Amino acid sequence: MLPAQFTKLIAELEHLTDSQTRYVEKLLKGTDSVSQLITELEERMVENPECPHCHSSLINRHGKVNKMQRYRCKNCGKTFVATTATPLARLRYKELWLEYIRCMLDSKPLRKCAEECGLHLETSFRWRHRFLALPSALNASKLEGIIEADETLFPYSEKGSKRMTRQPRKRGVKAKKRGRSKDDWVPVLTVRDRAKNTYEAVVPSVTSAALHQELAGKLEKDSVLCSDGYKPYIALSEKNDLIHKRLDVAGGVKVIDKVFHIQNVNAYHSRLKAWIKRFHGVATKYLEHYLGWFRFMDNPENLNENRLFSIQQQLIRT
């Protein structure tokens, strides 16, 4: 670079926004995890070539696009890049991904994320849900020891849908708390063991069949299941060779033998409810994404953007 050009570049640097500055710093230090991930995906394509469209291994290099290697499949003729068929596919502005993820780890609302990253609101929405696809798929596959199970209810919402299939609730009218009416409330089942392994699912209703469908094969034999004694939990314990401890909080039985209780799962629900309030009502069809987001962030080890970003590759070609 000519000295005059260099001077100009340095002068331009003063006009960078904070997030652009951070990106340049990362680039210069070589610690930019976006480039690292793409490099990793491209190396994988060399070691183990596979067309994401037809799974053929006969692929050729085919120019570059957005500084990424493009490939062309000799079998189906389609082109692709290393991020095709990953959550990152067709997301532009790579330099903003980490910044965006950082906003998400701060639980910022959509509009705020859009403002800070200089994105359109629709792009902000698309990115949020793309980055949440993986956390919402990460659910405990094994629970053991003392396992606590309980459900909590979220108001049914068609927020954001163009066509409402039912009348929205009038403002100020509080939905009735009791009664598990399918129309008004969506039950979320949470099962958590003392190692904090957590399995969560939106279920149509808390029935024996629903519990079986969600939890079959996930509960280690001879574990102890703690619940409020709602019948489906008793049936679940019997079916899975679990010892069942029935807590009756209303009746004053909060803890049995000092260790059996459902206070962890109830505290988890309280944290989740307090957190989700900031979004002023979540559309039911996206509830699982928000649950996954919270589950991910409830583990302090996960609270850095590189981690949320790097796990995105786990969804690759699955």
Ligand SMILES: [Zn+2]
């Ligand atoms: Zn192909």
